[in-house]
Amino acid sequence: MSSDYEISDDDENYYDYDEDMIDGTQDEEEEDGDMYMDTYGDDFKVAPKNKRKPYEIEYESLSQAAVEKLMQEDVEHICGIFGVDGSTAALLLRHMSWNKERLIEKYMDNPSKVLVDAGVTVKEPSSPSAPVRSHSSSNSNSNANNGRRPTRSTSKLIGLASGSKSPKIPTVSPPALRPSKPTRPTPFVCPICFDDSPDLKPLSLDCEHSFCSGCWTAYVSSKINDEAEHCIRCMAEGCALVTPDPFIRALLLVEPTEPVGEPSLQKENVATWARFQELLVRHFVASNPNLKYCPYPSCTNTVSCPGAASKASLATVVPIVSCGRRGFGITEEMSQSQPVGMGLAAKEHKFCFGCPIESDHRPVVCNVAKMWLKKCRDDSETANWIKSNTKECPQCQSTIEKNGGCNHMTCKKCKHDFCWVCMGPWAEHGTAWYSCNRFDEKGSVEARDAQSRSRASLERYLHYYNRWANHEQSAKLSVELYTKTEKKMEDMQITSALTWIEVQFMKKAVEEVEKCRTTLKWTYAMAYYLARGNEKELFEDNQRDLEKAVEDLSELLEQPIEAENIPTLRQKVTDKTVYVQKRNDIVLEDTAMGFLEGRWKWNVAVEGFDEPEKVEF
Amino acid sequence: MASISARRLSKELTEIKNEGCPVGINLVKADDFSTWLFTIEVMGESLYQGEKYTLQFRFDSSYPISSPAVQFVVGDGHTSPVHPHVYSNGHICASILGNEWSPVLSVVAVCVTLQSMLASCKKKERPPDNDRYVRNAPDNPKKTRFHYDDDTV
Numbered sequence: 054m055s056s057d058y059e060i061s062d063d064d065e066n067y068y069d070y071d072e073d074m075i076d077g078t079q080d081e082e083e084e085d086g087d088m089y090m091d092t093y094g095d096d097f098k099v100a101p102k103n104k105r106k107p108y109e110i111e112y113e114s115l116s117q118a119a120v121e122k123l124m125q126e127d128v129e130h131i132c133g134i135f136g137v138d139g140s141t142a143a144l145l146l147r148h149m150s151w152n153k154e155r156l157i158e159k160y161m162d163n164p165s166k167v168l169v170d171a172g173v174t175v176k177e178p179s180s181p182s183a184p185v186r187s188h189s190s191s192n193s194n195s196n197a198n199n200g201r202r203p204t205r206s207t208s209k210l211i212g213l214a215s216g217s218k219s220p221k222i223p224t225v226s227p228p229a230l231r232p233s234k235p236t237r238p239t240p241f242v243c244p245i246c247f248d249d250s251p252d253l254k255p256l257s258l259d260c261e262h263s264f265c266s267g268c269w270t271a272y273v274s275s276k277i278n279d280e281a282e283h284c285i286r287c288m289a290e291g292c293a294l295v296t297p298d299p300f301i302r303a304l305l306l307v308e309p310t311e312p313v314g315e316p317s318l319q320k321e322n323v324a325t326w327a328r329f330q331e332l333l334v335r336h337f338v339a340s341n342p343n344l345k346y347c348p349y350p351s352c353t354n355t356v357s358c359p360g361a362a363s364k365a366s367l368a369t370v371v372p373i374v375s376c377g378r379r380g381f382g383i384t385e386e387m388s389q390s391q392p393v394g395m396g397l398a399a400k401e402h403k404f405c406f407g408c409p410i411e412s413d414h415r416p417v418v419c420n421v422a423k424m425w426l427k428k429c430r431d432d433s434e435t436a437n438w439i440k441s442n443t444k445e446c447p448q449c450q451s452t453i454e455k456n457g458g459c460n461h462m463t464c465k466k467c468k469h470d471f472c473w474v475c476m477g478p479w480a481e482h483g484t485a486w487y488s489c490n491r492f493d494e495k496g497s498v499e500a501r502d503a504q505s506r507s508r509a510s511l512e513r514y515l516h517y518y519n520r521w522a523n524h525e526q527s528a529k530l531s532v533e534l535y536t537k538t539e540k541k542m543e544d545m546q547i548t549s550a551l552t553w554i555e556v557q558f559m560k561k562a563v564e565e566v567e568k569c570r571t572t573l574k575w576t577y578a579m580a581y582y583l584a585r586g587n588e589k590e591l592f593e594d595n596q597r598d599l600e601k602a603v604e605d606l607s608e609l610l611e612q613p614i615e616a617e618n619i620p621t622l623r624q625k626v627t628d629k630t631v632y633v634q635k636r637n638d639i640v641l642e643d644t645a646m647g648f649l650e651g652r653w654k655w656n657v658a659v660e661g662f663d664e665p666e667k668v669e670f
Numbered sequence: 671m672a673s674i675s676a677r678r679l680s681k682e683l684t685e686i687k688n689e690g691c692p693v694g695i696n697l698v699k700a701d702d703f704s705t706w707l708f709t710i711e712v713m714g715e716s717l718y719q720g721e722k723y724t725l726q727f728r729f730d731s732s733y734p735i736s737s738p739a740v741q742f743v744v745g746d747g748h749t750s751p752v753h754p755h756v757y758s759n760g761h762i763c764a765s766i767l768g769n770e771w772s773p774v775l776s777v778v779a780v781c782v783t784l785q786s787m788l789a790s791c792k793k794k795e796r797p798p799d800n801d802r803y804v805r806n807a808p809d810n811p812k813k814t815r816f817h818y819d820d821d822t823v
Contacts, residue, residue, distance in 0.1 A: 245734055245773045246674045247681040264773075268735070271674065272773060275735045290772035 106638065108415055108645035110370050112358035112406065114377035120334045120344070120355045127153060135160060140297040145171050147284065147333075150340040172286060172295030175260045243268055245288065256304075258296060262289035270304045274325045283332040301329060347376035348411050349402045354378055358406045368661030369648045371415045372406035413571050416644030417579040420660045425578035429518060436511055436518075445508070447476050447500035476500040517581040521574050528570035531607060535563040541614055549616045558623050562610060562630045569603045569637045576640065584654040584665055588647070595643055599636040606633050675733040679703045682776055695781045704729055707743070708781055716789045724748045725784065726760075727777055728810070737771035739812045740780055752794040755787065759804045761811040763797065768816055 105111060115123075124143075131142040134157060148171035149156040160167045168174045242249040243265035254266040264272075268288070273296065276282045285301070287294040305322040331353060338344040338355050342362040347354045354376035361372030379401050404411050408419035410426070417425070443452045446462075448469035453462065460473040461482075470479035477497025542556040576596045583589040606629040612622060647653050655665055683700055691697060691708070698707040706727040712718040724743040730736070742750035742760035750760040757763075766775060766783055797803070808814060 246678050248677065262774075267674070268773065271732075271735045275732060279736070288773045290774050 106642060106645075107649070108371065108641035110358060110360050110372045110374065110406070112356050112360070112372070112374045114375070115344075115355045115357055117331065117334055117353045117355070120337060121330070124151075124333070124337050127151060131156065135164075140299050141168075141173050144173050144295055144297055147336060148172070151337055152340070169293075172284070172293050173297075175292075175294060241265075256300075258287050258294045258300065260287055260289065260292050260294045262287050262292055264288055266304065270322065273301055273304055274322070277325050277329050277332065281332060283329065283336055302326065305329075345374075345406050347378070347402050348404050348409075349376070349378070352376060352378055352402055354402070356406060361406045365661060367407045367419045369418075369651075370407075371418055371645070371648075373403060373413045373415055374406045375404075376402040378402050413568075414575050414578075415572060416641050417575045418648060418659075418661075420662075421582050421655070422575065422578060424657070424659070425521075425581065428514075429521070432514065436515060440508075440511060440515060444473065444476065445504050447471050447478075447504065471500065472497070476504060514581070517577045521577040524570045524574040524577070527607065528567045528574070531563055531566045531570070531610065534610065535559065538563075538610070538614065545614070545616060545619070549619075551616075551619060555619075555623065558627050558630070559610065562606060562626050565630050565633055565637075566603060566607055566610065569599060569633055572637055572640055573600055573603060576644075579644070582655050582657055582659070584656045586654065588652055588654065592644070592647075595636075595640045599633070599640050602629070602633045602636045605629060674735075675729060675731050676703050678734055679729060679777075682778070686778065691778065692782055692785075694785060695778070698724065706777065708777075710781060710785055710788075712785060712788045714789070717791055717794050718751055718788050721751065723751050725781065727780075734773040734775070737767050737775075737812065738777070738780070739810050740767050740784075741811050751788055752796060753788060753791050754793070754795055754797055757797060757800050757803055757807070759807055761803070761807060761814065763816040765816075767811070 127146055128139050128142045130153065131137070131146060132139055135142065135145075137145070145156055145160070145167065146153070148167075149159070156167070165174070169176050240249060240251065241253060241255045241263065243253060243255070243263075245264050245268040248265060248267075255263040256266050256269055257263040272288055273285055276285045285296045286292065287296070305326040307319060307322075334353070334355070335346055338346045343359045344355050344357050347356065356374045356376050358372055358374055360366060361370055366372075403413050405414060405419060408414075408423055410419070410422055414422040439452060443454045445452055446464040446467060446469055448471075449464060449467040451464060451466045453464065455462065455473055461470065461479050462473050463470050471477065472479055472482055475497040477500055481497075538559055542559060545551060546553055546556050573596065576592070576599075580589065580593060580596065583592060606626070609622070609626050609629055612618075614622065644653075653662075655662060658664055680703070686697055686700075694711040694713045696709045698709055700706040706729075708725045708727070709722055710725050711722050726741055726743050728739040730739075741762060742748070742756060744750050744758070744760040750756050750758060755763045762784065764784065764787065766772075766780065803814075
């Protein structure tokens with residue numbers, strides 16, 4: 054939810070959030086909790102109209118540009134403290150995963166080490182025999198042992214470079230794009246493409262490993278596009294310098310004064326630069342627990358949700374957020390030309406901030422939802438098959454499939470002889486093979502009781518699973534039904550006296566049905582794990598009321614639509630929709646409050662909750 | 671791009687033909703700029719004394735920006751050396767063929783590296799997950815994401 058009143062104290066929040074980052078992680082949990090409660094309280098006072106429901110979490114949707122602004126603020130902060138230029142500060146921050154506090158601490162401790170580690174400056178040539186990188190590959194080790202360099206051309210280059218290298222002082226000069234020394238004695242041959250034409254543009258970083266601009270561009274593009282890498286090291290083997298942003302920018306973007314190259318290549322390079330920017334934003338977002346990237350394909354929005362940043366907070370809130378965009382793969386232009394909310398295809402980018410489930414799993418918390426999905430993936434099909442095709446041996450409870458033959462079964466495992474039909478011991482059957490008439494005998498009744506007990510847990514699971522799956526299926530079907538109805542409604546609008554607004558009630562209703570079925574679906578996951586008791590009963594009462602209301606509304610939606618019954622149908626549907634909405638709110642609100650109050654107890658161990666008192670079903 | 675890879679490979683080939691390969695490495699076939707074959711022998715004292723293996727290089731148009739696909743040839747009388755970083759299908763787990771590839775490396779440099787990888791081996795054995803890997807291995811070893819955990823051999 055991003056409502057207007059939040060924006061009023063936006064600036065303050067930004068600084069708060071910066072402070073949090075500096076404070077570090079130890080008190081994060083506490084603060085998150087406070088923040089949640091505080092903002093909730095504020096909500097209540099400041100804008101009673103806009104009251105956030107207890108099952109909604111406070112979050113903010115950020116565009117890529119907004120995140121870039123946050124990054125820029127961090128970079129400027131570091132520039133101010135260290136007195137370095139922006140691109141160096143950016144490299145340092147990326148090296149430290151945007152942890153400003155740690156960076157400042159380390160930098161104050163030993164600036165030259167941090168600069169070398171971040172790939173900003175080359176290592177001082179005080180120990181030339183030491184390997185270039187501590188984790189150097191087997192290759193360079195063995196080569197050193199053999200006393201030879203990989204190629205002749207490389208060795209020539211390295212010799213030249215190290216010869217002309219002046220001892221580096223740890224003051225930071227901006228490693229900008231610069232042509233290599235023009236006073237080079239031999240004509241330049243690019244050691245990668247072996248091109249030696251005089252109009253070649255040799256470029257190097259501070260390490261002075263020179264390569265032609267064409268190879269640099271190809272290398273940088275390949276790193277960005279093929280490997281999604283934002284930290285691009287010098288091409289020379291074992292060189293740890295990282296190309297700073299201005300260097301990459303100059304490679305990919307043509308200055309207005311330069312002659313324009315091939316247009317298709319140019320366009321590609323511009324796209325690569327944009328991709329590079331996106332990779333930087335993604336890295337920043339991934340490094341910050343308060344931020345999460347929208348998981349929808351080709352969406353570049355970010356959501357900031359400090360209330361769900363810590364693991365502990367996920368035991369009390371279900372952080373369903375929306376990045377603010379709609380539809381799949383819709384670009385800026387498309388969403389402008391097409392009004393938002395046309396049809397159900399333009400769905401909100403709703404996702405969970407706390408876990409990888411890319412849909413609304415309210416009311417149940419992430420850990421329980423994950424547990425349920427895993428169980429369903431592992432068990433449901435197998436369980437269904439076992440239920441319909443097998444029985445258990447009355448003696449050892451091994452699961453047995455009867456694949457032919459007579460009803461006299463001999464358990465492979467314990468050698469128990471029994472009758473497949475009545476499950477009683479075979480000995481009591483005498484010679485009455487193939488026609489078991491002993492169903493009510495004591496032995497077989499006992500055997501069947503034991504069987505049903507062992508089946509109970511399977512049955513229990515299937516009870517919840519079938520309802521879960523049913524709601525999922527029904528939600529899909531109601532959307533399908535609506536696409537058909539929509540057409541009909543539009544026709545009717547043309548043929549009858551009804552206005553456009555009067556035929557819109559179905560859309561609202563279908564949306565509500567879909568939403569509620571999603572809630573219902575997850576209530577079954579929740580109920581499966583809820584420990585028995587009054588709380589569970591109350592929960593199931595609410596669930597039942599919502600379910601009944603949703604089924605009623607669904608039924609109304611399936612009624613034949615005729616011009617003459619539209620006004621009555623409209624009245625009914627609208628009333629029911631409002632009621633359903635209310636019931637959904639009740640379920641979500643009550644469950645969310647329950648989490649905050651620590652009311653829910655589980656029948657299994659759930660991360661972030663107390664151990665269950667005893668396992669019972 | 672294609673021209674860069676062709677120019678670079680022709681230059682490397684000229685250099686090999688003019689200056690010859692390092693000891694123990696011989697060019698077998700380089701008729702085009704897509705597949706080259708070398709034989710590789712370990713000189714001096716080693717576990718692989720007297721053994722000769724065939725090494726295959728496959729280049730795509732983005733060479734040398736991206737690494738070549740390098741593997742030992744298996745079949746038709748060829749085998750792959752028994753080595754903790756070489757799978758029985760000829761695939762090689764070496765960081766310079768993956769994330770530590772640098773465009774300044776060359777075909778000969780790779781051969782020399784692999785030669786020294788064999789030379790420094792202390793025990794002839796297959797990688798621990800050989801069977802599982804070979805069963806599911808892609809045709810091109812570059813499609814495998816190797817995990818480089820051992821720098822000692």
